[in-house]
Structures are given as structure tokens and as C-alpha cells.
Amino acid sequence: MEQVSVFIQQHIELIYVVILSVFLGIEVISRVPSVLHTPLMSGANAIHGVVIIGAIIVMGKAEPGNYLALILGFLAVILGTINVVGGFVVTDRMLEMFKNKKDKK
Amino acid sequence: MSSILSVIYLIGSVTFILGLKMLSKPDTARKGNLVAASGMTLAILGTIFLYKPEGQSLHNYGWIFAGLLIGTVIGVMAAKKVKMTAMPEMVSMFNGMGGACAALISIVEFNHLQGNNTSAMAAAMQHVQQAGQMLEQLGQGQFSEQRELLQSLFQVDYRGTLLIIVLGLIIGSVSFAGSVIAWGKLNGSVKDFSFSGQHIVNLVVLGLIVILAAVLLIDVNNTLPLWSHGKTAATGFNLVFYGLLLLSLLYGVLFVLPIGGADMPVVISLLNSFTGVAAACGGFLYDNPVMLTGGILVGSAGTILTILMCKAMNRSLKNVLIGSFGGSKAGPAGGTKDQGSYKEISLSDAAVVLAYANKVMVVPGYGLAVAQAQHVCHELEKLLEEKGVEVKYAIHPVAGRMPGHMNVLLAEADVPYEKLLEMEEANAELPTTDAVLVLGANDVVNPAAKNDATSPIYGMPILEVENAKVVIVNKRSMKPGYAGIENDLFFQPKTSMLFGDAKQMLQQLVAEIKQV
Numbered sequence: 118m119e120q121v122s123v124f125i126q127q128h129i130e131l132i133y134v135v136i137l138s139v140f141l142g143i144e145v146i147s148r149v150p151s152v153l154h155t156p157l158m159s160g161a162n163a164i165h166g167v168v169i170i171g172a173i174i175v176m177g178k179a180e181p182g183n184y185l186a187l188i189l190g191f192l193a194v195i196l197g198t199i200n201v202v203g204g205f206v207v208t209d210r211m212l213e214m215f216k217n218k219k220d221k222k
Numbered sequence: 223m224s225s226i227l228s229v230i231y232l233i234g235s236v237t238f239i240l241g242l243k244m245l246s247k248p249d250t251a252r253k254g255n256l257v258a259a260s261g262m263t264l265a266i267l268g269t270i271f272l273y274k275p276e277g278q279s280l281h282n283y284g285w286i287f288a289g290l291l292i293g294t295v296i297g298v299m300a301a302k303k304v305k306m307t308a309m310p311e312m313v314s315m316f317n318g319m320g321g322a323c324a325a326l327i328s329i330v331e332f333n334h335l336q337g338n339n340t341s342a343m344a345a346a347m348q349h350v351q352q353a354g355q356m357l358e359q360l361g362q363g364q365f366s367e368q369r370e371l372l373q374s375l376f377q378v379d380y381r382g383t384l385l386i387i388v389l390g391l392i393i394g395s396v397s398f399a400g401s402v403i404a405w406g407k408l409n410g411s412v413k414d415f416s417f418s419g420q421h422i423v424n425l426v427v428l429g430l431i432v433i434l435a436a437v438l439l440i441d442v443n444n445t446l447p448l449w450s451h452g453k454t455a456a457t458g459f460n461l462v463f464y465g466l467l468l469l470s471l472l473y474g475v476l477f478v479l480p481i482g483g484a485d486m487p488v489v490i491s492l493l494n495s496f497t498g499v500a501a502a503c504g505g506f507l508y509d510n511p512v513m514l515t516g517g518i519l520v521g522s523a524g525t526i527l528t529i530l531m532c533k534a535m536n537r538s539l540k541n542v543l544i545g546s547f548g549g550s551k552a553g554p555a556g557g558t559k560d561q562g563s564y565k566e567i568s569l570s571d572a573a574v575v576l577a578y579a580n581k582v583m584v585v586p587g588y589g590l591a592v593a594q595a596q597h598v599c600h601e602l603e604k605l606l607e608e609k610g611v612e613v614k615y616a617i618h619p620v621a622g623r624m625p626g627h628m629n630v631l632l633a634e635a636d637v638p639y640e641k642l643l644e645m646e647e648a649n650a651e652l653p654t655t656d657a658v659l660v661l662g663a664n665d666v667v668n669p670a671a672k673n674d675a676t677s678p679i680y681g682m683p684i685l686e687v688e689n690a691k692v693v694i695v696n697k698r699s700m701k702p703g704y705a706g707i708e709n710d711l712f713f714q715p716k717t718s719m720l721f722g723d724a725k726q727m728l729q730q731l732v733a734e735i736k737q738v
Contacts, residue, residue, distance in 0.1 A: 123378045131506060131514060138515050141239060142522030149246035151534055151619045151644070154527065155626035158491050159313045160245045160255050161524055164238050165497045166320050167262060167516035170269045171327045171504035176289065177273070177280025179330075186330045187282070191289050193326035198293020199300070200320035201266075205259040206301035207312055208245075212252040214306075214633040 156211045163204025169197030230268035231512040237261025238516050242523055265512045266290075306634050307591040310627065311408045314490045317497055318401030324394030324500035325467070328387045331507060332463055335383060349375045381439055383507065388435050390503035391463075392470045397496040399474025404490050407478070416480035427473045434466050485542045487620070488531050492539075495524025534619035564700070567718035569727075572694050573734035579656035579692075581612045583648065585685055586628050587621050589662010589697060593724035596635035599661065602732050603637065609735070615641050616648030616658075616685050618666035648685055655690040662697065662724050668709045677707060693717040696727050 125132065149157055172193035179186035237257050244254025273280055280286070297316075304312045406412030438459070481489055498520030505514025532539050567575075576582055584603070590596060603613045615637065621628045629642060643651065652658070660667055663685075670677040671684045687693050693716055700712070700719075711717055720727055 120374060120378045120381065123375070124382045127378070128382070128506070131509070134511065134514055135502070135518050138518035139522040142242070142519045142524075143526050145239065145242045145519075146246055146523040146526045146530075149527075149530070150248065151530075152626045152629045153246060153248060153251060154531060154534075155309065155313075155487075155630060156251060156255075157242075157245050158487075158494060158524070158527060159309075160258065161242065161498070161520045161527070162313055162317050162320070162494050163255075164241065164258055164262070164516050165494070165501045165520040166316075166323075167234075167238075167265065167513050168320055168324050168327070168497075168501035168504050170265060170510060170513050171501070171508060172289075172323055173266065173269050173286055174273060174275070174280070174508055174510075175327050175330045176282050176286050177270075178275060178334075179282055181282075185333060187285065189326045189330050190282075191285050193323045193330070194286060194289030195293040195296070196319040196326070197323040198290050199297040200316050200323065201262055202294045202297030203301045203312070203316045203319075204297075205255060205262070206298055207304065207309065207316070208255045209252065209259075210301065211306075211309065211630050212255060214630060 156208055159204060159208040159211060163201055163208055166197060166201030166204055169194065169201050172197045224272050224274065227268050227272040228511075230264055230272070231510070234261045234265035234268075234512040235515040237264075238512075238519055242519060305594070306596075306631055307594060308409065309630065310487060310490065311405045314401045314405040314408065314486075314493070317490065317494050318398045318405065320497040321394045321397030321401060321493070321500060324390050324497065324504060325398060325470075326394075327504055327507075328391035328394060329467070331383075331387050332391070335380075335387065336460070349379075385439055386503050386506045388438060388463075388466065390500050390507070391467060392431060392435065393496050393503065394500040395467055395470035396474040396477065397493045397500060399471040400478040400489070400493045400496075401474075403475050403478040404486055404493065408486055412479075414480070414482060420476070420480055424473070424476050427469055427476060431466060431469050431473060434462055434469065438462055438466070481542065488528055488539070488542050491524055491528040491531055495521045495528065498522075498524055531620070564712045565718050567694060567720055569720070569730050569734050572718075572720055573731055573738055575657050575692055575694065576606060576659065576731070577609055577611065577735050577738040579611055581614070581651075581655045581657075582606060583643075583652060583655045583658045583687075583690065584613065584615045585621075585658060585660045585663050585667060585687060586615060586617070586632065587661060587663025587666060589664075589724050591622050591627065591631055592662065593726075595661065595723075595725035595728050596631045596637075598725055598728040598732065600632070600635040600637050602728055602735070603641070605732055605735055609738075613641065614643050614648070614651065616645070616652070616687075617642050618645055618663070618685050621663055621666050645683060645685060649689075652686055652689045656692065658687045658690040658693045660687065660693065660695040660697075661728075664697070664709055665707070667711055668707070669711055670707065670709070673710075679707065687711065688714060688716070691716065694720055696720045696722065696724055698723060 146157070172190060175186065176190035176194050179190050181187075238261060241254045241258025241261065244250035244257060247254075270280065270283075270286060300312065300315075403412055407414070478489055478493075498517045500517070502514050502517030502521060505511065505517055529539060532542060584599065586596075586599065590599065606613050615628075615632060617628050617632075622631070632642060633639075665671075665679055665682075667685050667687045668677075668679060669684070669686075669688055671679045671682040672686075674680060688711060693711065693714070695712060695717060697719065699721060712719060
């Protein structure tokens, strides 16, 4: 138990950020028309691609001889990039169609 | 962390919040996506060039840029080439990539941790030095007490890091395996699969995961007799870690397999928020605020979105996850009642019915998406309008395989926005509608959802097409829809069936109507 409280003390700022972000996420999304559910899901999908930053850090810290880290890190960078780039491009493609329709109105 | 990088991360976090906010409004949605994307680009570039752990720049730039380049090419190609109908699969696949990325990071960091090479260790070494200085000041008398303090501080760092690594591993792997299965289910390469006692098996696997994770975290000193079983302690520790990886992958598969295809959007949205949490674990690991906020935002927003989707289907999340369609399939099959016969309608009759109606309501479903029939459908609509028929589309919130799926498809075919009616509006207009044309939709027009309390879809709001004068249903065959249940609508006297591929049927229908 003691260790848990020490851990919490050490990371108290991060824990605040987590809790506030949870509420922020709920607030931001709670009123959204069902038409936008799919693009929104896709957009959120692209945003969690921020995990790519972790992959870059892993890659950048890997020692030249550490093949496990190099190979897995490289794979992680590729997968993360696909998530980010693909996610944003697909979302844009979906939303582009909504926009066309508005112009014609 | 350099101060410029801190500012960049701050900007990144703000763009994510703004982006999500703008994405939830139709007018600003596209801009919101771009805002978030530019924030992401900034954060990535900032990390590459400015991130200096322990004062050293990152290296392996060649590898990093090669990875970014390959990923970008694959990502753009996949996103540009994918058909609008296959959009849900694509999102699921991208989500799986993110989950896999998080799991890989955890694996590498676990090995770092084993090799005494992480920032947590560095922090622990700092404690050692501090404590050493304290010891000198205090003299030998309180040495043992100080050493205990030292050890416990060290263990907090070690356990904390290990906890986050393990969480990232488990959640990332579940999300990856689950997304791949969801992808396979949506494109038809993985069939629904369930066996009796599946929930129990799932619970056992989940329990094993929790127990193994707890063993790893509690026994950080590798003192359990388990390890000394002919192998060195470190090997046993590694085995448990990789066992966790395998179990998590297995759980991801088992978790998604029994869930009915119609519920896939909900599952994808849920897995989406899982990946968000996995990304946030990375944020904890590297003290990285942008990963933390981005991940948690998606985690919580994704959860809310999941619940909203469930609400659109009038079901609870628990019902989707546990009371899966697969499990209740036996219900309607057991209660087979004589449903009578259905009647077919010829193309020319259908053409006449539509051409002489005053108001026609089109109900699109997954069949339309599969057949890529949205353009022909728009053609038919224009043709009928020229003949003075009022044509509207009734969009069920979960028609297709994702909420908004039909809106996206019809928008692609340039169908005007005003013609798309949401469910409530459509239901209000249906009693005054002369003919309803159901294109590859099934469960969303099944009256059993209203009338039959034993039906697995009972309680789901539906489009009440039976209120219209005539209903023409285009389907490929009499096979039941995704929920796997019969549809009474097809056997009602006012309903007639038009079998065939939606696109071909519509093309022939257009030709027939031109001759009317």
C-alpha cells in the first residue's frame, strides 16, 4: 500500500491530466449527430496514432547492436505511421463528400 | 525535455481537443480533422528532432525516416484506394495497427527494463545516490532503515514502469487481435463462431491474464519457486511476459469472434478506445504529455461514442458484448412458425408501381453498399423525380455496417442532403408513402423488433415500412440478414420480393421505368 501512495505522489500531475482528459473527452463528444459517428470514430482512430511518438522514441534510443529493439521498433514505426496517416486521410475522404454536398445546396 | 518541445507538445494536445470538438459538428468536421493532423505532424517532427532523453539526441534517423516513409506510403495508398463500402474494415485495420504499435513498444521496453536500461532505472540510481549521501550524514546506526527505504523507492519505480508496460502490452494486443478479427468479419473472411461455454472460456482467459500480470508485478525479485524450475529466474520472468502477450492476443480473438456482424461498429469503436488507453500507457512510460492526453481523450471519447452507438440501436453495451446474437440464435429457430409464402414481383410490374406512385421511400442497407449501387440508385431517383414522383431516403442509424455508413455512401453519389431522412422523420412520413423500395436492408425493417419479445433484436427501433401502401424488397436471396433471423415483413401480403444484385436490379429497373 505504501508503495502505491508513493507511486501516486510521484505521478500526481500525470494523474490529474488523465482524470481531466477523461471528462474532457466525454464533454467534447456527448452531442454529436449520428451522421458523424463514422467520421468521428475514424478521426479519433487517427488521433490515438499518437502512439507513433513512443515508437520513434524506442527506435531512436535503440543501441546499434540491439537487433530486437531495432526490428520491433522499426515495425512499430511503420504500423504507427499507417495508423496516423491512413486514419487522417480516410477521415478526410469521408468528410470531403459531406462538403461537396453542402456546396451544391 | 527542451522548452520548445514542451510547447510543441502543448500545441499538439490542444489541436487534438479542438480537432475532436470540430469533428463532432458537420460544418467544421473536415477542418477539425486537418487541425488534428497538423498538430500530430508537429508533435512527430518535434519528437524526432528535439527529444533528448538524458541529454542525448535520438539516433537511428535512417531507420526512423525509412519507417515513416514506408508507413506513409502504405497508409495513403490504403486510405485512397479503399472503396467507400469497405470503410469500416479499413478503420478497424488502422486501429489494429495502432494497437500492435503499442504492444511492440511494450515488448521493447520490457527488454530494456530487464537490461537495466530504462529511465526508471536511471531514476532509481538517483535515489541510490541520494540515499548514499543521507547515509553518510547519518552514520552507520540507521543504515538498515535507510536501505529499506531505498529498496522500496527502487521497487516503486520498477513496479510502476512494469505495470505500465504490462498494461500497454495487454490492451494493445487485445486491440490488435480484436481489430483483425473485426476486419475479417466485416469483409466476410471470418465467420461468426461461437460454442457453448464460450463466455466461461473468455472469463478464464481474462482471469489468467490478470493472475499472470499480478505475478509479474508482485514478484519483481523473481523469488517464487516457479522460476527455479530448471531454468534461470530471468527466463521464467520472460516466459510469463510472453505468455501474457499470447493470452492477450487469444483474448482479443475470443472477445470479438462470437459478436454478431451487425454489432461490429460498436466493437470497433470499443477497440478504438482500447487503443487510446494503450497509447496513453506510452505517455506514462515516457512522461510524454501529448501521448497521454491524446490517448486518454480517444479512450474516453471512444467509450462515449460506443455508448451512443448502442443507444442508436436501443441496446446496452453489456447486451452487445455478452448477449451476442450468436448465443441467442437458437431462440427464433426453435420457434419456427409457419410464415406462409412470399411473392415475387416482376421487373416491369415494379417499374410501374414506382413510376405511378406519388411518394417513394428508398430504404438502403448493406446490400446497396456491397453491390456499389449508390450511383444507380441516385439515377433511379432522378428519373422518378422527372416523372413527378417524390423520392426520399429513409436512413436507419445503423443501416449498413456503421452508423452514418449510408449517409457517406449516398453523399458519394451526390444525393442531396435534404433527401436523407433520419429514422423519426421517415417513420412520420411512411404512412403517407405509396411505395417503399428496400434495397438490401433487412434487420432495420424487421417488425419482429417491435412485435416479438423473444426476438434477439426486440427493442431495436426500426423503420416501420409496413405502414406504407406497398413494399418492394430487393435482396439477393431469402437468406436472413446479419442478425440471422427471419423477417416477417417479407411474408406480408403488401410486400413483394425482387431478387437479385442491387446494382443489376436497379439498372434494369431504370431501363424499365424509361419505357413506362
